[in-house]
Amino acid sequence: MLDKRTQTFRPEEGEERGKNGKEPFLSQYRCGALLGSGGFGSVFSGQRLSDGLQVAIKQIPSDRVQQWARLPGELRSVPMEIALLQRLSEGEGHSGVVRMLDWFEVEGRGFMLVMERPPQCQDLFDFITERGALPEHLARRFLRQIVEALQFTHAHAVVHRDIKDENIVVDTRTLEVRIVDFGSGALLKETPYCEFEGTRVYSPPEWVESRSYEAVPLTVWSLGVLLFDMVCGDIPFERDHEIVxxxxxxxxxxxxxxxxxxxWCLSYQPEDRPSLEEVLAHPWMQRAEEEEDEEEHSSLPSPSL
Incomplete structure (x- = not known):
């Protein structure tokens, strides 16, 4: 869970220059209130000084980095998250994946990742907490965007490994969603993974029982948990025996x-779960608006009092 306290980021003096000899972080960005924190770092609201653009700034202390990577043209290693986001942010990127605008290494503070942030956004955990279970047509709209974004990440050899409501950001004006926080991510491979830094209650039975999993079955299991969460208002499993x-x-x-x-997504056997393409082709995902029942045609639920 994110720790959503209110505090302000106060950088220390003596920061290093940014990548490729750029101007220092503090001369380009201003940090504001803490938005949330977890095992890998803290996320602050921020502003780009040159044009006032609202951004999110993630601080990753060097001693919390789990995986390191080397970028082209960089002599020093950087957190894997930077390498993954750089891979996903090249070119036009994808509207459903958060874009990294810049990154810096700051003396005494570790790494600072500057990411886009819609002016009116809310993570899906808070969205569901305030509104309760979502109508199916809205859950379908969100899930379709998430699956298409995951297809993009997999096509660029990136697996997220921590798909959950807290890592989905909703633009409350347009109802477009973005996947954020690649701190648990890795390069996509066909062989099994034997390490997992994601969220336990979203992890599949094979991880709980044998501490091994493959990328696509893990992702699809997490999507099943997330879809249940959206239409029922809470996750389906809290304990290991429920997961297995x-x-x-x-x-x-x-x-x-x-x-x-x-x-189907929550099939016990990994090989019995659908692929991302099969999720999109499922009859529920293919339902046309005119086929939806009266409940699904209801307006977006208002936040509960």
Missing amino acids: KATPIFTRRVSKDCRALVR
């Missing part, structure tokens, strides 16, 4: 097709 049982109990009225997709 792999039997979600629906706490709200959910359509037959939606339940089927959740259960």
